[in-house]
Amino acid sequence: MMMKKLTAAAAAGLSSALALVLAASPGMGQSAQAKPTTMQASAASLEDWWKNAVIYEVYPRSFQDSNGDGIGDLNGITQRLDYLEKLGVDAIWITPCYPSPQADFGYDIADYVAIDAQYGTMADFDRLVAEASKHHIRIVMDMVMNHSSDEHKWFKASRSSKTNPYRDWYVWKDGKGETATDKGAPPNNWLSVFGHSAWEWDETTRQYYYHKFYVKQPDFNWNNPKVQKAFDDIVKFWTKKGVAGFRFDAITTLFEDPSFSDETVVKDKAGNPVISELGDVVTDGKLTDNLPGVDVEMAHMRTVFDAVPANKFPGRRVMIGETYVPSIADLARLYGTKDKPEFELPMDMQLGITNKMDAVAIRAKLTDVETKIGSNLPLLVFENHDNPRIDARYGDGVHNADITRVLSTVLLASHGASMFYYGSELGMATTPPERKEDVKDPVGLLGWPKYKGRDGERTPMQWDETANAGFSTETAKPWLPVPANKATVNVKAEEADPNSLLNWYKALISLKKTHPALAGGEMVMLDVSNTKTLSWLRSSVDGKQKVVVVTNFTADPQTVNLASEVTGSGLKTLLKSPSAKDATSLGAIEVPGFGVFVGEVR
Numbered sequence: 026m027m028m029k030k031l032t033a034a035a036a037a038g039l040s041s042a043l044a045l046v047l048a049a050s051p052g053m054g055q056s057a058q059a060k061p062t063t064m065q066a067s068a069a070s071l072e073d074w075w076k077n078a079v080i081y082e083v084y085p086r087s088f089q090d091s092n093g094d095g096i097g098d099l100n101g102i103t104q105r106l107d108y109l110e111k112l113g114v115d116a117i118w119i120t121p122c123y124p125s126p127q128a129d130f131g132y133d134i135a136d137y138v139a140i141d142a143q144y145g146t147m148a149d150f151d152r153l154v155a156e157a158s159k160h161h162i163r164i165v166m167d168m169v170m171n172h173s174s175d176e177h178k179w180f181k182a183s184r185s186s187k188t189n190p191y192r193d194w195y196v197w198k199d200g201k202g203e204t205a206t207d208k209g210a211p212p213n214n215w216l217s218v219f220g221h222s223a224w225e226w227d228e229t230t231r232q233y234y235y236h237k238f239y240v241k242q243p244d245f246n247w248n249n250p251k252v253q254k255a256f257d258d259i260v261k262f263w264t265k266k267g268v269a270g271f272r273f274d275a276i277t278t279l280f281e282d283p284s285f286s287d288e289t290v291v292k293d294k295a296g297n298p299v300i301s302e303l304g305d306v307v308t309d310g311k312l313t314d315n316l317p318g319v320d321v322e323m324a325h326m327r328t329v330f331d332a333v334p335a336n337k338f339p340g341r342r343v344m345i346g347e348t349y350v351p352s353i354a355d356l357a358r359l360y361g362t363k364d365k366p367e368f369e370l371p372m373d374m375q376l377g378i379t380n381k382m383d384a385v386a387i388r389a390k391l392t393d394v395e396t397k398i399g400s401n402l403p404l405l406v407f408e409n410h411d412n413p414r415i416d417a418r419y420g421d422g423v424h425n426a427d428i429t430r431v432l433s434t435v436l437l438a439s440h441g442a443s444m445f446y447y448g449s450e451l452g453m454a455t456t457p458p459e460r461k462e463d464v465k466d467p468v469g470l471l472g473w474p475k476y477k478g479r480d481g482e483r484t485p486m487q488w489d490e491t492a493n494a495g496f497s498t499e500t501a502k503p504w505l506p507v508p509a510n511k512a513t514v515n516v517k518a519e520e521a522d523p524n525s526l527l528n529w530y531k532a533l534i535s536l537k538k539t540h541p542a543l544a545g546g547e548m549v550m551l552d553v554s555n556t557k558t559l560s561w562l563r564s565s566v567d568g569k570q571k572v573v574v575v576t577n578f579t580a581d582p583q584t585v586n587l588a589s590e591v592t593g594s595g596l597k598t599l600l601k602s603p604s605a606k607d608a609t610s611l612g613a614i615e616v617p618g619f620g621v622f623v624g625e626v627r
């Protein structure tokens with residue numbers, strides 16, 4: 026389930042190869058050849074690097090362990106920069122690696138301007154930035170401003186007394202019906218994303234504090250200008266160090282409605298309250314999510330961020346948002362205005378929560394971002410560390426690799442920037458814990474067995490077939506078990522197989538970077554009444570070059586006729602899935618079950 030559904034455990038219930046046509050790509054290392062353009066281009070295109078970027082999410086705990094302690098680390102990422110460069114990515118987003126008690130695996134930060142010893146040192150971080158720049162890869166950090174760890178010195182001070190200068194840095198309230206001897210009930214019915222009340226009683230000062238996420242993640246009070254100032258300084262600190270952007274975590278939940286009244290309970294068709302998988306009465310989340318203060322704050326952050334002088338990474342630094350918003354209008358709002366810009370790339374989570382192979386639903390989402398966000402560009406995404414991987418949400422158990430080819434084509438051949446999660450390019454499968462006692466993510470303990478938490482999508486990266494898949498030494502005990510399919514689903518095996526998913530991703534990324542029609546121009550949906558296939562046209566900015574993309578969302582072969590919509594005398598194959606045929610005529614493009622055809626219009 027996508028994180029929104031998770032958020033909505035609260036809000037909505039926790040329910041939630043190829044004959045690589047090497048005409049376009051002369052060999053397996055082809056995608057790396059496209060890379061230098063990104064860093065070495067003209068000033069204008071440097072400024073725009075992010076618009077057609079491929080951003081790769083690294084969950085540092087699970088990517089590469091360099092010291093055999095079973096936990097991935099920064100030096101591990103540095104070791105794998107060659108791989109990432111060959112894959113063709115422009116930037117890596119590293120989920121939090123700051124000092125943390127790891128109650129939420131880094132999203133509970135105890136010091137915003139240091140590196141957790143588990144992941145290395147500040148010197149390791151600096152080396153990673155320097156090496157990444159040599160590999161033409163930008164570093165994007167995670168910035169968690171909604172909450173800190175309860176072990177952060179600010180919260181420790183805040184909870185120590187009602188008169189402490191840090192008291193007002195967090196959200197404190199009296200209980201309902203509280204007396205000198207009775208804590209009363211929580212101030213209102215607001216829910217934590219991770220289950221049950223969002224309010225935690227604190228005996229020392231006899232008040233409740235608000236936590237949208239785990240109890241150990243108290244929310245900041247963003248109405249306090251000192252909080253804003255503290256984060257301005259934190260963002261400046263990392264930007265000066267060479268960070269090329271931030272992914273702002275849980276950003277839509279920064280503010281709470283000042284009324285602190287109860288949220289509306291969500292009812293089912295029969296009028297009964299909806300109960301989440303975590304056993305809570307579901308509320309609509311309208312007083313705790315997507316409030317207007319977020320726009321004001323992010324417009325401010327944009328001015329701070331932009332004011333830091335250029336660092337190792339030339340070109341624009343970007344603000345990416347974790348933006349699970351209810352509608353395309355809300356997403357459009359988060360780009361800000363010309364005078365008050367906010368995010369460059371608020372993530373389009375709407376696409377990734379379609380959750381089934383439905384050409385019509387995905388067409389609607391792509392049309393939305395092509396037509397309803399002005400001249401802005403989307404950041405498309407299907408997978409991340411909070412949600413089961415593609416196999417568990419879109420797969421049918423038989424054609425998972427081909428289904429991933431279809432979705433990766435949607436991701437990488439559409440207009441805009443694309444983000445994917447480590448291991449997507451291999452077809453890594455969701456592998457949830459088998460026993461409750463093995464669960465690491467606390468919400469999985471609460472939700473067991475209906476909801477097993479997020480461990481399943483966080484298993485170690487599969488580099489090779491050895492005992493720990495090359496993630497760690499063979500004798501180490503990785504923090505999560507290595508899935509058994511490492512025998513075949515791994516970088517080493519897939520690099521050697523021209524029909525592998527990994528080589529499909531490389532070819533797609535290479536096309537995105539090098540073909541003028543895929544690199545920048547517009548996108549028009551074709552054959553829009555077809556419920557089985559999804560086809561679109563990409564054109565270069567000057568309109569001279571055109572590419573058609575045809576994807577089959579069913580297990581049966583389909584033939585698509587685009588002759589009445591696209592002018593041209595024929596097609597040249599750029600990329601097709603392993604069992605697909607070359608198509609020469611726009612009038613009859615045949616695609617096998619869950620097949621893909623990408624062709625240049627002649």
Ligand code: NOJ
Nearest residue numbers: 129132169238274275411
């Ligand atoms: C979203 C992050 O992606 C997730 O992993 C985390 O638990 C919450 N925000 C809270 O920080």
